[in-house]
Amino acid sequence: xxxxxxxxxxxxxxxxxxxxxxxxxxxxxxxxxxxxxxxxxxxxxxxxxxxxxxxxxxxxxxxxxxxxxxxxxxxxxxxxxxxxxxxxxxxxxxxxxxxxxxxxxxxxxxxxxxxxxxxxxxxxxxxxxxxxxxxxxxxxxxxxxxxxxxxxxxxxxxxxxxxxxxxxxxxxxxxxxxxxxxxxxxxxxxxxxxxxxxxxxxxxxxxxxxxxxxxxxxxxxxxxxxxxxxxxxxxxxxxxxxxxxxxxxxxxxxxxxxxxxxxxxxxxxxxxxxxxxxxxxxxxxxxxxxxxxxxxxxxxxxxxxxxxxxxxxxx
Numbered sequence: 001x002x003x004x005x006x007x008x009x010x011x012x013x014x015x016x017x018x019x020x021x022x023x024x025x026x027x028x029x030x031x032x033x034x035x036x037x038x039x040x041x042x043x044x045x046x047x048x049x050x051x052x053x054x055x056x057x058x059x060x061x062x063x064x065x066x067x068x069x070x071x072x073x074x075x076x077x078x079x080x081x082x083x084x085x086x087x088x089x090x091x092x093x094x095x096x097x098x099x100x101x102x103x104x105x106x107x108x109x110x111x112x113x114x115x116x117x118x119x120x121x122x123x124x125x126x127x128x129x130x131x132x133x134x135x136x137x138x139x140x141x142x143x144x145x146x147x148x149x150x151x152x153x154x155x156x157x158x159x160x161x162x163x164x165x166x167x168x169x170x171x172x173x174x175x176x177x178x179x180x181x182x183x184x185x186x187x188x189x190x191x192x193x194x195x196x197x198x199x200x201x202x203x204x205x206x207x208x209x210x211x212x213x214x215x216x217x218x219x220x221x222x223x224x225x226x227x228x229x230x231x232x233x234x235x236x237x238x239x240x241x242x243x244x245x246x247x248x249x250x251x252x253x254x255x256x257x258x259x260x261x262x263x264x265x266x267x268x269x270x271x272x273x274x275x276x277x278x279x280x281x282x283x284x285x286x287x288x289x290x291x292x293x294x295x296x297x298x299x300x301x302x303x304x305x306x307x308x309x310x311x312x313x314x315x
Contacts, residue, residue, distance in 0.1 A: 068093055083108035097142050103135030109157070126206075129156045144171045156202045159214075166192040174226060175274070183234035184227065192221035199257070210253035217260045226269045226278060247295055254295040261288040266309075284310040 054075055061070050073088035085106040092099040109128035136149040150165025168190040170177055177187050199214025247254070264286035269278040288307035 065091075067095075081108060082110075084110075097140075099139045099141070101137045101139075102133055104133070106132045126156060126202075130154070145169065146171055154202075159198065159200050159202070161197045161200055163195045164193060166190070166195055174271075178228045178231070178271075181234075182231065183237075184229065184231045187226045189224040190221070191224075192218055194219040204253075208252065210255070211250075212253070212255045213257070215258045215260065216256055217262060218264070219262050220264070221261065222265045222267070224267045224269075226271065228271045230271065230273050250295050254293070256293040257291070259290045259293055261286055263287065264309075282312055284313045 054072060057075075058070060058072060062068070069092050071088075071090040073086050076085040076087070077083070078085075083106055085104065087104055089102040089105050090099070091101075108130045110126060131152075131154040133152040134150070136147075136152060138147040140146065146167075146169060148165065148167040149163050151163060153160075153162045155161075168188065170187060170189070174187065178185055194217075196217045196219070197213050197215070198217075199212075201210065201212040204210040204212060241249070264283075266283040266286060267280060268282070269280040271278040286307070286309040288309075289305070291304040291306075293303055
């Protein structure tokens, strides 16, 4: 006997769809919707990120730093590398004392879904965090000085932070700088091509418990100091803290196994009259290291200092 195939009835006795059929249709519809959303996010992640998440990021930063305003450029997300980028960032204090601008910023290795929906930046969520920043400009308006960084690389998995083209300088010329005060002043210009910090304990820093690193290396740095001796010393204002005093006043744990200055240059200049060429001395080829740096909260309390240099480039 030949049996003729008959499809199973999808209607119940009342003529409507059965519960099982409704569930199947709903599942297909939900699955199709989820797949469509995933496909759209896969093909067009940037418009979705800018529409849905940019305001959340702005709000989160403002809540964390209420004294600052922020402007973010367009966001870009590479789903294959799990990396978020922004083409510009501007951060400014509401009292206009400081402003920060960044040409580009990219962040990878983070659990973005958890971060966006829960606002969670716990230690488990950032263990693979890698940050790359280019062209950082920090403007200190009160002192009319700027800090520039050509590049900043932070890697929590590698416990390292690297920066190049680090510069600190005055935005006004020497005569304008010294004219601001009736007392003797000292002007510093600093240019360090590369700073490398290894063995950095980022999690302790984020928790504000400790500042620990294995080594801090400064390569080929130049420090240019100019002091005007044609004005009297201010005897009323308190003297600035000595480095050891400032260091010991830090409440948090500070520990650095070694600080190394490689091939540095120090220029010290004293001006005795306006328009007169300053007297100067130089220390060339400075190689300097400090071992076992720690504040009062760490034992032992003895640091070992080693160094060599060429005075006035003599051999």
